Amino acid sequence: MFGWEFPPHIAGGLGTACYGMTKGLAENGVEVLFVMPSASGDEDQSAVRILNASDVPVADNMALDVDKYFEKVQFYQIGTNMIPYADPDDFAEIVENERMMMDKNYRIQYGKKYKFSGKYGANLMEEVARYAMAGATLALEHKDEFDVIHAHDWLTYMAGVAAKKVTGKPLVVHMHATSFDRGSEKNIDTRVYSLERRGMEAADKVIAVSELTRNICINKYGIPPEKVVAVHNAVDFSGKEAINVERGIDDKIVTFLGRITYQKGPEYFIEAAAKVLKRCPNVRFVMAGSGDLMDKCVLHVARLGLSDRFHFTGFLRGAAVTQMFALSDVYVMPSISEPFGISPLEAMQTNVPSIVSKQSGCAEILDYCLKVDFWDVDAMADAIYGLLQYPAVHKLAQEKGYEEVNNLKWTAASAKIKAVYESVL
């Protein structure tokens, strides 16, 4: 299995998903060799064996086999300033570092080890290319120890493709997000798009995290429908303790939590808030997180004259996120496009009823949350109002929702992944 990150060193949801998945696979009797760009040694290896690509000298004889892949990949190395999951606050720094990197003329050097950062940013495209080389080398080394290659997200697709080429083993690629979820329809990163497409074309099977994502793979990437299987993520709440927070505010709190960017639909949340606040005064809305639309949202709220009831927390991490959920009475995820969306599950696990957009993958598997179209602010306002005003609805969504998300187990999801493996062997 080729991944990019693994707990405890994670930036996005990808590492968490890989962790839960590998544990679930182990329970299903599947052994996993997990290759990552930069392992630190403190990863939980109870369910997997972790191979560190930074320890691998790229073999000289490899060059012939993967040369043509490398040439294609190298094309994408030039002038990348594409950052998939980076915290927006770091953006300026990353761009600056990259500019300095571009001055150096780098090349993949055969027979040498390369220290991967395993992060997102700066020389990401270069790392992707090198990771492909190191991955192929590892695959060759461990040729007799595995049967299927599984690559997560576009970052690792080239490694998967290279490994397939050198070993001849079947390849499964896993779409956790598509380029269409990262940018708007007309504004996607074409370099990432073509890496994704190439990966899926070379793969024997494609796993998508939701039907929504599966449809994108079919419609936007032209992948044959029979090749794409939807396997919904699960969520692993073990080790998570409920916290008690002291409430300073008596009013009900409705929360948006996530990156404040176009595809998360923050402005629909504000419009819905304005409608709710007209009807019930004892509510506060909170937009937690940061992102490129944050200032615009602050201005939008000020224009609507809601600033005394609509608060911004800025970027939250760790315990503050848990605290935010614990303070909330209703959670809203109005995403315009969300391949899966783990945050409503976390909210429901904290006993917070959730409203999700129909355009998010998790809506396909959740029954005890309210679903609205992201653009339908009237429906969203209705849903918020209902959850706030009718205790019966709130209670039902709370209790059943809690039960529901706790039943989403990786064991079940991994069984489906195992079936996919079996189909390609």
Place this chain on the structure above:
Amino acid sequence: MKPSICLTFKIHQPTHLRLYRFFEIGKDSHYYDDFANRSLIKKTASDCYLPMNQLLLNLIKSTKGKLKVAFAISGGTLEQFDRYCPEVLDSFRELNATGCVEFLCEPYYHSFAAVADDAEFTHQVNKHRNAIKEYIGADVKSFVNTDMVYTDAIGEKIADLGFKTVLTEGAKHILGWKSPNYVYSCVYNPKLKLILRNPGLSDDISIRFSDRNWNGFPLTAEKYYSWLEQAQGDQVVNLCMNYKVFGEFHPKESGIFDFFESLVNMVISKDCFTFATPSEIAKKYAAVDSIDVQDPVSCENEEKDMAKWLGNELQKEAFNKLYALQEKLAIANLPQLWEDYGLLQESDHLFNMNSSFFTDKGNHRYVNPYDTPFEAFINYMNVLADFAIRVDEELN
């Protein structure tokens, strides 16, 4: 009659808010960055207030009382002096004792209550009048609004509060062809005299003095006096500036203290001008005409309007939300609430949210603790949310 020079110094130390998180709303009701407030005022006291007060005192003595100046000190600043550096208050009392210094009245909390709420404005004016009596021992006679904001309507309110003199900006758009160097009157109440700040001559000292790109640099007392001389035949040259000009905006090394000392000595030795305080000027001269000011005028920025404080939507929203609490507060009527309400009215909170400082590379000498107007706004609104909760709790 010899024309007068009216020197007016404005003193205001903002009360900085601390970083106030959303999670603290309803739990913690201390809003101020006491450490910053204390260290800032202590620094300014040693760089500016104490040495400049001493210089003024020496000059008043050496000129046998011919030098006269006026101060406008905000109420919050008087409290901060009392708390952090009482020696500054002592030196102001000493200056007051010379009889050559007038203390002006202004809204206690350096607020724009004048354009927001009549009752609050009256309250703050009276509070300031009492504070000047209490801390300095002086009786106020003339008025200058926060950042010299003035309209005809404000003029009328000021006159109703018993003042006969008010200072405001000699802005081009209210004067037209007229000169700021005369005494004017309010259109609504001819008994209220207006003394106008001379923007050019004031800013030559307050802004341009140490600007090496200015063709007047270096500014000497002789050069400046030659510009003053052009006002001979006029009534009054009102030089009004932030007191921090001396020692802080222009540090001691720039020679600003020496410049001031030689200028005062030169004015006195040439004997073409006399120094006078605003109330003396109002007594001495009759108004030559009335001035009509419908939209607020201020001493800030190129347009001399209120755009620095109420120019963008964030500022208007914060301003409106704050003053919307006035009625509830009057019912709750609790001293601690009134005090926080006052401190939250300080113009600096709104100033920190102004969006022009992205482009305004000019003279930016004011401390803005925030990187963007949005940060300033969010922090302020968090504080205000907590304050509103306290007011509501008191009502229930």
